[in-house]
Amino acid sequence: MQAFLKMGKLGEPSASPSTSGAPKKKTKNLPWVEKYRPKTVEDVVEQREAVSVLQQCILGADLPNLLFYGPPGTGKTSTILAAARQLFGDLYKERILELNASDERGIQVIREKIKTFSQLTANSSRADGKLCPALKIVILDEADAMTHAAQAALRRTMEKETKTTRFCLLCNYVSRIIEPLTSRCTKFRFKPLNQSFVLERLQEICQVEDVLINDDILNVLVKESGGDMRRAITALQSCANLKGKGSHITLENVYEVLTVVPSKWVNSFWDLCKKPSDIKEIIQFIDDLEQQAYPIQKVYEHLNDFLMDSENIDDRLKSEIGEKLAESSFRSSCGRGDFTNLLDFAVHTQEILTEPLERRRMQALENAKFTTILGLS
Ligand SMILES: Nc1ncnc2c1ncn2[C@@H]1O[C@H](COP(=O)(O)OP(=O)(O)O)[C@@H](O)[C@H]1O
Numbered sequence: 264m265q266a267f268l269k270m271g272k273l274g275e276p277s278a279s280p281s282t283s284g285a286p287k288k289k290t291k292n293l294p295w296v297e298k299y300r301p302k303t304v305e306d307v308v309e310q311r312e313a314v315s316v317l318q319q320c321i322l323g324a325d326l327p328n329l330l331f332y333g334p335p336g337t338g339k340t341s342t343i344l345a346a347a348r349q350l351f352g353d354l355y356k357e358r359i360l361e362l363n364a365s366d367e368r369g370i371q372v373i374r375e376k377i378k379t380f381s382q383l384t385a386n387s388s389r390a391d392g393k394l395c396p397a398l399k400i401v402i403l404d405e406a407d408a409m410t411h412a413a414q415a416a417l418r419r420t421m422e423k424e425t426k427t428t429r430f431c432l433l434c435n436y437v438s439r440i441i442e443p444l445t446s447r448c449t450k451f452r453f454k455p456l457n458q459s460f461v462l463e464r465l466q467e468i469c470q471v472e473d474v475l476i477n478d479d480i481l482n483v484l485v486k487e488s489g490g491d492m493r494r495a496i497t498a499l500q501s502c503a504n505l506k507g508k509g510s511h512i513t514l515e516n517v518y519e520v521l522t523v524v525p526s527k528w529v530n531s532f533w534d535l536c537k538k539p540s541d542i543k544e545i546i547q548f549i550d551d552l553e554q555q556a557y558p559i560q561k562v563y564e565h566l567n568d569f570l571m572d573s574e575n576i577d578d579r580l581k582s583e584i585g586e587k588l589a590e591s592s593f594r595s596s597c598g599r600g601d602f603t604n605l606l607d608f609a610v611h612t613q614e615i616l617t618e619p620l621e622r623r624r625m626q627a628l629e630n631a632k633f634t635t636i637l638g639l640s
């Protein structure tokens with residue numbers, strides 16, 4: 264691990280972070296996510312299955328078509344890049360073609376690029392005389408953003424170029440990849456990273472970059488990143504830039520960078536819902552909350568966390584409130600009207616928490632009768 268951290272940009276070893284000369288200059292302005300990208304598949308943490316299969320492939324100097332799927336920041340791109348570097352050594356940049364499926368609109372562009380790339384000849388020896396596979400790798404990021412028609416066309420391209428080219432499809436949602444493609448690839452699920460791995464990696468980066476931060480605060484940063492290492496590393500770098508060298512990163516810095524909704528807002532929201540308070544009070548509160556301009560989905564996420572952790576709301580009520588929360592969150596994600604959606608959620612939650620179930624059922628029946636009489640249903 265230490266050896267990994269002492270490396271400069273993409274495999275150019277430097278003596279040590281403090282004594283390195285040219286390589287340090289090169290990496291100085293790199294975003295940390297690039298600077299600390301794993302250089303070998305052994306450096307990839309947690310994704311054991313993918314790592315062990317790729318280790319075997321590197322030994323055998325061959326590669327199947329691959330499909331890596333899972334949430335962002337879990338090492339999909341890093342793993343295939345590291346494997347390519349190990350397979351091809353210095354030649355690796357010539358041997359890979361990275362395409363972003365969601366950028367390159369239409370399969371035609373992709374096909375052309377792949378065709379031109381596959382036609383380039385690949386030697387089976389490296390400049391240093393070592394053997395390397397006579398193959399090239401096409402990395403197709405965000406493959407799940409391609410239409411089904413484009414995916415079907417890709418299947419044909421994949422078959423045609425199979426002698427010289429291997430494909431590595433990367434995506435978040437495997438269910439959006441058509442079966443004929445998935446069945447041609449060896450699939451690996453990339454799991455959200457365990458907090459302890461992310462914490463460990465961040466602590467190492469802090470040491471090398473002289474970042475001053477307490478473990479408690481680093482833990483909050485890790486927790487808020489939700490297993491996404493890219494998010495965690497980027498947030499750490501933003502905090503470090505915010506404070507400058509030599510000053511301690513505070514909890515407020517972390518909250519600001521990750522736009523965490525402070526718990527006082529979430530607690531007050533639930534306090535309001537637990538008592539039969541005046542609607543004006545709720546409106547005023549939501550108005551104030553909106554003024555803070557926290558991303559609305561973050562607010563829902565925190566409300567959900569609070570609901571799940573709350574010990575004095577029984578499970579049946581939790582499920583009722585959870586359903587309302589999902590509904591409001593979905594409506595907000597579809598468009599505007601955050602204020603109305605939050606208000607609707609608050610009023611319903613208040614009703615659920617303060618009125619007995621029987622009374623609510625009676626009320627619902629009354630409402631149904633009323634709408635039937637008026638012919639509104
Ligand atoms: N499993 C992992 N092991 C080590 N570092 C990781 C891992 N996953 C992510 N990272 C770090 O997070 C950054 C983003 O990872 P990346 O491979 O681009 O994620 P993805 O392609 O899954 O979105 C990398 O630069 C790397 O530093």
Ligand SMILES: [Mg+2]
Nearest residue numbers: 339340404433
């Ligand atoms: Mg990626």
